Amino acid sequence: MSSAKKEAAASQALTPELKTFIAEWKSKPGNLIMVLHQIQERFGYIPRKAAFEVADLLDVPLARIYGVITFYNFFKLNRPGRNRIQICMGTACYLSGGEDIILEIEEMLGVGLNTVTPDGEFSIEAVRCLGCCGLAPVLMINGVVYGKVKMEELPGILARYKKAS
Amino acid sequence: MQKLTMDALREWRVLQQQERAAVDPSTAAIQIVVGMGTCGIAAGSKETLAAIREAVATGGFAHVSVRQAGCMGLCHSEPTVEVSVPGTPTVIYGNVTAANARKIVSEHVVNGRIVTPWVYATSPGRPRVGMEGFNTYPGQLRVVLRNCGVIDPEQIDDYIARDGYAALEKALVRMTPDQVITEISRAGLRGRGGAGFPTGKKWSFAKIQQTDQKYMVCNADEGDPGAYMDRSTLEGDPHSILEAMAIGGYAIGASKGFIYIRAEYPLAIATLETAIAQARAYGLLGDAILGSAFNFDIEIRLGAGAFVCGEETALLASIEGKRGMPSPRPPFPTVKGLWGKPTVINNVETLANVPVILLKGGDWFAKIGTPTSKGTKVFALTGKVQKSGLIEVPMGTTLRQIIFEIGGGIREGHTFKAAQTGGPSGGVIPEQFLDLPLDYESLAKIGSIMGSGGLIVMDQTDCIVDVAKFYLDFTVDESCGKCAPCRIGGRALCNLLTSITCGNGTLADIDRMREIADAMRNASLCGLGQTASNPVVSSLRYFPDEYKAHIVDKKCPSKKCKSLLSYGIDPIKCVGCTACARVCPVHAISGERKQAHVIDAAACIKCGQCFTVCKFRAVSRD
Numbered sequence: 001m002s003s004a005k006k007e008a009a010a011s012q013a014l015t016p017e018l019k020t021f022i023a024e025w026k027s028k029p030g031n032l033i034m035v036l037h038q039i040q041e042r043f044g045y046i047p048r049k050a051a052f053e054v055a056d057l058l059d060v061p062l063a064r065i066y067g068v069i070t071f072y073n074f075f076k077l078n079r080p081g082r083n084r085i086q087i088c089m090g091t092a093c094y095l096s097g098g099e100d101i102i103l104e105i106e107e108m109l110g111v112g113l114n115t116v117t118p119d120g121e122f123s124i125e126a127v128r129c130l131g132c133c134g135l136a137p138v139l140m141i142n143g144v145v146y147g148k149v150k151m152e153e154l155p156g157i158l159a160r161y162k163k164a165s
Numbered sequence: 166m167q168k169l170t171m172d173a174l175r176e177w178r179v180l181q182q183q184e185r186a187a188v189d190p191s192t193a194a195i196q197i198v199v200g201m202g203t204c205g206i207a208a209g210s211k212e213t214l215a216a217i218r219e220a221v222a223t224g225g226f227a228h229v230s231v232r233q234a235g236c237m238g239l240c241h242s243e244p245t246v247e248v249s250v251p252g253t254p255t256v257i258y259g260n261v262t263a264a265n266a267r268k269i270v271s272e273h274v275v276n277g278r279i280v281t282p283w284v285y286a287t288s289p290g291r292p293r294v295g296m297e298g299f300n301t302y303p304g305q306l307r308v309v310l311r312n313c314g315v316i317d318p319e320q321i322d323d324y325i326a327r328d329g330y331a332a333l334e335k336a337l338v339r340m341t342p343d344q345v346i347t348e349i350s351r352a353g354l355r356g357r358g359g360a361g362f363p364t365g366k367k368w369s370f371a372k373i374q375q376t377d378q379k380y381m382v383c384n385a386d387e388g389d390p391g392a393y394m395d396r397s398t399l400e401g402d403p404h405s406i407l408e409a410m411a412i413g414g415y416a417i418g419a420s421k422g423f424i425y426i427r428a429e430y431p432l433a434i435a436t437l438e439t440a441i442a443q444a445r446a447y448g449l450l451g452d453a454i455l456g457s458a459f460n461f462d463i464e465i466r467l468g469a470g471a472f473v474c475g476e477e478t479a480l481l482a483s484i485e486g487k488r489g490m491p492s493p494r495p496p497f498p499t500v501k502g503l504w505g506k507p508t509v510i511n512n513v514e515t516l517a518n519v520p521v522i523l524l525k526g527g528d529w530f531a532k533i534g535t536p537t538s539k540g541t542k543v544f545a546l547t548g549k550v551q552k553s554g555l556i557e558v559p560m561g562t563t564l565r566q567i568i569f570e571i572g573g574g575i576r577e578g579h580t581f582k583a584a585q586t587g588g589p590s591g592g593v594i595p596e597q598f599l600d601l602p603l604d605y606e607s608l609a610k611i612g613s614i615m616g617s618g619g620l621i622v623m624d625q626t627d628c629i630v631d632v633a634k635f636y637l638d639f640t641v642d643e644s645c646g647k648c649a650p651c652r653i654g655g656r657a658l659c660n661l662l663t664s665i666t667c668g669n670g671t672l673a674d675i676d677r678m679r680e681i682a683d684a685m686r687n688a689s690l691c692g693l694g695q696t697a698s699n700p701v702v703s704s705l706r707y708f709p710d711e712y713k714a715h716i717v718d719k720k721c722p723s724k725k726c727k728s729l730l731s732y733g734i735d736p737i738k739c740v741g742c743t744a745c746a747r748v749c750p751v752h753a754i755s756g757e758r759k760q761a762h763v764i765d766a767a768a769c770i771k772c773g774q775c776f777t778v779c780k781f782r783a784v785s786r787d
Contacts, residue, residue: 029485029486029504030466030484030485030486031486032486033466033467033469033486034466034467036469037428037467037469067488068486068487068488071471071489071645072468072469072470072471072489073469073470073471074428074429074468074469074470075469075470089390090390090391091390091391091547091548091585091588091619091632091635092390092391092547092553092621094390094635095548095549095621095623095627095632127429128388128390128429128470128472129389129390129391129392129429130203130429131203131204131387131392131393131429131430132203132204132207132393133240133391133393133545133547134204134240134241134243134547134553134554135204135207135208135240135243136547138207143431145203145206145207146207147204147207147208
């Protein structure tokens with residue numbers, strides 16, 4: 001393996017903090033989902049290598065782990081963009097034009113839902129109700145919530161996250 | 166902080182109450198409270214709070230207290246700030262940006278002049294009487310939300326000062342487990358997750374089981390899109406849930422509780438973690454609570470984005486670390502639940518009622534509401550209303566009161582078309598039922614359900630068929646796939662609705678949908694499949710003409726379904742600016758500069774860009 005590839009592979013391995021967390025939770029029944037949450041928090045998704053290690057440490061078949069990851073919408077198998085754009089598709093947001101916002105952002109970035117832009121900068125997802133229905137339509141970028149979003153504001157909002165070239 | 170005994174808790178409560186009461190007007194502090202729920206933060210309340218703190222600090226005022234609280238329920242006017250200055254009425258300001266906040270401090274706090282244009286609501290009284298005092302909440306009765314927007318959720322002492330943990334104390338000292346259950350039954354409390362099962366009965370089923378371990382579980386999954394009642398309760402008053410679970414544990418004989426909360430609520434999760442730690446430090450959770458023989462502790466378990474995990478057996482499977490797939494019942498969880506042990510699962514709102522019922526009595530609670538549905542209901546009022554927000558009303562309040570009196574009517578001068586309760590499991594409620602008193606039975610009779618409390622309001626620009634399709638898209642995506650009626654029936658319903666909204670429907674489709682709906686209702690394994698067809702069935706019942714228009718006329722009366730719109734250019738209004746032709750992605754518009762343009766209907770993909778870009782209103786669509 002080239003050193004770059006080795007580095008990439010190493011960076012997907014479980015960190016000491018994660019291993020400590022797993023050790024703490026090992027004896028608790030039903031620990032798998034809590035462990036996967038910690039891993040996703042660290043990497044933004046569940047890397048294949050990490051899933052293998054969890055199977056080993058928790059003594060759980062890999063098939064069970066992938067069964068859980070693929071069932072739950074929250075867990076991702078692919079690295080998201082550096083900036084994660086999540087557009088709420090709850091009922092109030094849908095009625096206030098949430099779908100049009102999705103189409104507009106897809107148009108602006110040139111990628112569809114659940115895809116990363118070629119430069120790795122942005123990924124777009126439609127998410128379940130964020131619970132801010134009074135501010136419909138709502139979108140969230142890297143955890144920051146934007147409410148009462150108008151189409152005209154989208155270029156300005158995205159510009160804040162674009163890397164200075 | 167030391168662990169409290171019963172006496173110590175009582176003394177501590179009196180002390181906290183005295184600290185908070187405005188006893189001597191000359192020393193009474195000016196109080197500023199900033200709403201810091203998720204919506205508030207999304208609207209900028211963190212910046213508002215920082216600006217106020219800075220203004221107060223630089224001004225050098227010693228007698229001003231600046232605190233945070235949970236959601237005040239005024240979602241349409243976030244960020245909200247409550248200001249209480251001696252000599253002036255207490256007011257809530259709305260839409261308080263950081264700049265406005267600085268002005269409010271200098272005008273109202275320093276000079277005692279209320280900034281009237283920014284005031285959202287006024288209350289005559291001081292000290293703070295809770296949200297009821299404000300003139301903006303006509304017809305509301307805040308029982309579940311009693312502390313939301315009033316206390317700082319991160320200060321357990323605030324909760325204790327408002328009779329927090331007094332109900333747990335009462336239960337442990339003066340009531341037997343059977344007496345606790347009797348009181349809950351006397352109150353007539355029914356499950357607020359949507360099914361309305363009598364809570365006292367559920368607790369009694371678990372209590373009679375003889376076993377070594379039982380569990381109390383709080384269902385904080387709140388998956389209905391458009392519903393955030395539980396989120397606000399957990400963010401604004403987390404201890405009410407902890408106290409209720411402990412009381413439930415005492416009643417049924419459980420020493421362990423779990424709160425299953427969806428991962429999409431990071432602020433509520435953090436608030437709960439803080440509250441649990443504080444309760445443990447005070448000895449209100451853990452071993453020998455308040456010096457009694459009762460042990461009870463609570464753990465948080467996260468969901469991971471599966472709507473079906475709001476269903477109780479799927480929820481238990483999820484806590485057990487498995488795929489969230491429901492199981493057949495019987496056996497019910499109260500007999501065989503988490504890891505095979507008797508388990509009571511209650512919704513957040515159900516639990517929030519428990520401490521109040523024990524303190525004020527089941528009879529007091531039973532006086533509120535209707536003969537079959539006691540107490541209040543929290544609704545998340547959203548959609549096309551003027552004043553979208555979190556409200557709590559006695560059961561039996563009518564839709565008209567909620568939408569028009571509290572919600573301020575339909576926004577942008579539009580007309581009411583329908584309301585939707587129960588989310589993807591519920592039905593549409595047309596105009597003829599605006600005066601229906603809302604309770605479990607009355608809603609079931611007209612083909613909807615109470616649901617968890619999401620109340621979506623639609624106007625004439627919303628297409629009922631499109632909304633039914635939206636809900637079916639959702640339930641098909643969220644179906645766990647285990648049983649055929651839901652997995653296959655749901656997908657079939659969804660396909661039929663899609664084809665109808667694209668202009669490819671036939672009248673036979675309507676009978677087909679009814680047939681599939683019947684099968685799903687009768688044969689699905691869990692509530693998701695059983696109720697997934699409700700939006701379709703109820704919309705067919707009350708808006709058959711809309712379906713006919715889509716199918717027979719190939720038209721969408723609300724102009725929502727894009728495939729059924731046809732775009733045209735009025736040759737009289739068109740000035741030939743070419744803006745539409747330039748923006749058309751398929752070059753379907755032709756015309757010379759300064760000559761009327763024409764759209765080629767065959768080439769048109771109905772994207773609507775020409776309609777959006779035309780400044781002369783020459784483009785029409787219908």
